[in-house]
Amino acid sequence: MGAEIDLSTSDLSGIVADIAEEMKAAPDRGTPAAYIPPLAKVDPAKFGMAVIEADGTCHLAGDAEETFSIQSISKVFALTLALGHVGDQLWKRVGREPSGSAFNSIVQLEFEHGIPRNPFINAGAIVVADILLGRNEPREAIGEMLRFVRTLAGEDDIVIDREVADAEAATGYRNAALASYMRSFGNIHHDVERTLGVYFHACALAMSCRQLALAGRYLMAGGMLPSTGRRIVSAQRARRINALMMTCGHYDGSGEFAFRVGLPGKSGVGGGILAIVPGRASVAVWSPGLNERGNSQLGTLALERLVQRTGWSVFEPALG
Amino acid sequence: MGAEIDLSTSDLSGIVADIAEEMKAAPDRGTPAAYIPPLAKVDPAKFGMAVIEADGTCHLAGDAEETFSIQSISKVFALTLALGHVGDQLWKRVGREPSGSAFNSIVQLEFEHGIPRNPFINAGAIVVADILLGRNEPREAIGEMLRFVRTLAGEDDIVIDREVADAEAATGYRNAALASYMRSFGNIHHDVERTLGVYFHACALAMSCRQLALAGRYLMAGGMLPSTGRRIVSAQRARRINALMMTCGHYDGSGEFAFRVGLPGKSGVGGGILAIVPGRASVAVWSPGLNERGNSQLGTLALERLVQRTGWSVFEPALG
Amino acid sequence: MGAEIDLSTSDLSGIVADIAEEMKAAPDRGTPAAYIPPLAKVDPAKFGMAVIEADGTCHLAGDAEETFSIQSISKVFALTLALGHVGDQLWKRVGREPSGSAFNSIVQLEFEHGIPRNPFINAGAIVVADILLGRNEPREAIGEMLRFVRTLAGEDDIVIDREVADAEAATGYRNAALASYMRSFGNIHHDVERTLGVYFHACALAMSCRQLALAGRYLMAGGMLPSTGRRIVSAQRARRINALMMTCGHYDGSGEFAFRVGLPGKSGVGGGILAIVPGRASVAVWSPGLNERGNSQLGTLALERLVQRTGWSVFEPALG
Amino acid sequence: MGAEIDLSTSDLSGIVADIAEEMKAAPDRGTPAAYIPPLAKVDPAKFGMAVIEADGTCHLAGDAEETFSIQSISKVFALTLALGHVGDQLWKRVGREPSGSAFNSIVQLEFEHGIPRNPFINAGAIVVADILLGRNEPREAIGEMLRFVRTLAGEDDIVIDREVADAEAATGYRNAALASYMRSFGNIHHDVERTLGVYFHACALAMSCRQLALAGRYLMAGGMLPSTGRRIVSAQRARRINALMMTCGHYDGSGEFAFRVGLPGKSGVGGGILAIVPGRASVAVWSPGLNERGNSQLGTLALERLVQRTGWSVFEPALG
16 A cells, blocks of 8 residues: 555556466466357467556557457446436336346346346346347447447457357347346337347457457546547446446456455456456456356456556555 | 545535535435334434544534444444454355345345355344354453444444344344354354344444444555554455445445445444545444435435545546 | 035036026126236126036036137146157156246246246246147147147137237247247257247137037046047046146146145136046136136136035045 | 956055065165254164055054154144134135245245245244144143144054154254244244244154054044044035145145145155045055155155055046
């Protein structure tokens, strides 16, 4: 508590390099998701990390330039976009509480009459996709989502991996069940296939750690895109999205992530995690092996190491 | 983002006074807890607030000097004390995830084989009380707990309200059910009555907002007691307790509290809330009326106002 | 206990007429199902009853010749047909226990990994439909089902109400959710739409009380069709289907039906009930108003009266 | 369908002897309950069977004269006695539906606000014990229960096994949890210890198969005690208790028991089962090994054999 105040850019590059080295050698790497065939083929030895500071300085290590399927991390960007469309009306259709249950979400939907607990579990993100679809064709909604993420990252070559999107659609019976079930409560307004089309394509965004950290900068910077000065969301909305990432960003491992890392973060089953250090940095890590809660095992460990060495936890008194 | 950097002590006194005035006049005050008779008798018009800054400056408003039953806020101090006794072994008997379910905790205990989700729901705090009991008599464990809170607050006249403790014991069948149920899984080691004796007496601690804010200072200050320089817990443990307060401190309203307030906090059914601004302030509010999740309605609103005017959310970029 | 031994055919006609008269005048008739528009239009004043004795004598009263939507009563015939196709292999995909829970079946599917509790709840009947579909087109499977029911009743003019089938498909999101969910566990083998097509058409069978009682005769007669001497199922299978009707035939009101009536029975949300008096009679009643468990209010009462006056409960010592 | 009409007494003795012989040699005997130490000590090779016909003829085989702990079978006698005390008012505090859930009863109590699903699961039987306690001392209520069972069996030497009762009390934390939990809803009226005292002692009744079959005769005979002509309950109440045994008598294996055996029955974790053939016979079997649902493995098989050879299923058309 104190050393971090003087943390220099070169110190930080060293820290990031050290962590990547430790992770490359880590013996217990978790297990990659197997249920989507293209994800199961990814090399479990991969590890990448990108830290982008408030001033734009970028620290990369490992496979930070290699693209991977961001999967549920897209829920953050989709929520941001949907809030732009309908504002706080969105919260009539989605809650803001941790799902908090090892037995997953369809049970909760029954008890809570089709209102998913938060926008970062599948059911909630499907409602968000339904909002994004609005009066458009799925193709248009997917296009808007892609353009939005490209704007956030400032890179035009981000793409959606069609093979992944198709594989999700082909095996996504549980998501179809969630969508049909919510439709039975009136909380999905479009044909289930159309809404899921938007959802699956958003999940199939392929990005590198560097691109993902770039795309997360607006949450570090009070809602502004630092490179352009353009406001993406209000400062209040940025804080609130961060709060949701803290309490709900890691499924039923959100409490553990807050306990160990202490940053707002969102994980995806592709092995990526986006973590936000408000006012300080946007961080992306990637390692395909998952822990028993479905979050990247080494990604979490890498972030824990980063926070230990930088004092960047939001629960740290001397952040400043 | 910026103004708060120059927040002066006199600004802060004005803010606290403004909030107290607004709250005194608020029409919708929630409903005081009715199930413990002595709590049901408390005047719902009460409102108190205390903000203690890192340098010890104290801002009081409203009924900040009136004692109330801190109830579940005691779970924070009990957890701190129990971690001192058994260290991280405690986490073998208690989880670290939000309970996240409107249907409350005995269901979860069945699915998770007697391991409560976190130390801030009743089941978890009963396990913590069982740990505090250790090899002692309940009277000794209760005495230790009282001394610990007196030390944290630096005040010797804090007491336990025996009328409240007796009323809880007389009507606490649900807590007895939780304790017996966990005992059936081997996760309570003492006679249920003895363990509950410790638990009920800790809940019956009577403190004022000022005393409560004093007692919370170690969580603001990286684990140190600022007045004495004495270390209560390590910096890491202080961060972790703050993280638990953020994700689990308001029962099934924890996500909402993080969304609106953005601070680690712990509420009690007596209407109190302790909130921590790491490095900045320890804050206590009290208003007896509860919202539908069992958290102080005006207490939450008062903290939301405080954060709006000070920029003290941990999710705010320019804290510092 | 004794009088019923001498129950004559004319006594029985009088009893049936008395019951119909009482039911026609009953003030509290329950509430017709509203979620399928064509069902909501049915006149709640309707009441019909048909009792067909082992020797073929038929007692009719009220609207016993008017057709209604048999809905879930079709699950009995579908199960019988599917057991004919795959034998006891069917029980690998469907359980034999009461669902026994007011909170309905999708929760149970999650805990029991996609295996529905019994063939008489929706999820179980959808698996049965999936089995009936086999390698055929839905049209063929529906045709086979229709022929089977016509054979059982010995009447060729039984039809499927296309308006009802279409209405169910248009609003059947919860059934689509169940099917998709079971498909995610591998317990539905065909496209959800195709399987549900078979299911919805079976539910849309339109039959009169007389026809329904005729169709149930094989369960009264140890598996034989009395009119032709043709064996439909073995005596053991007939007993077992009766047992399932007793424990699972009235959703979460099965215990109550056994308690009050004491006969194997299966209800449908169209207001019909088929009840079997082994060795004695096949009975059908119909009244559109449902009780809070979704079973025909007056249909249940009518059967209770019938059993009181005939001593036909299977739990009655002197049946014989 | 027909042969059973001519079943002679000597045929039946042969059948019972055959079954006992088969069971004595059966390789897969299940696993005795381990959680109550005195039960865990019972020899798993034991098997007893007693069939008492309506005319009083008694067929015994195997260890039919050896006493065992009847455990939950006592719930049938306790229910009968409590209905005698308070009549159908009892059903305001206990339901009549199968619990129907592999995840057991405390979950259900939460959803259904402290009303247990039926009197044959532990929670329901604890409410029944609370009713039996009434305004008496536990000792008196236990004495009344013992006298009642002695009257039913017509034998004065039936006793309660104090060692078993004490062992249950010492380890019965889950039952204490159920009782405390129901007390929190106001559905237990006495001190938990007192109510559980009655409950545990009833469970600890020690009886032989012969005694148990004798005690069950009133349920076979329309509520009369055949030996004395004394009416124990009305014919309607006898039918209804039989119905409850059919739908709820084997915990979450009740559907399976109805499917395989087709008789009202009640099992206990001591390995006993009481089964009723209305108008025909009262049957008791005992073998300590349990199946995965907690019901006697060989006891169930023995009853299945008996029904196969006698045609005694209540779902059999030609019973008579």
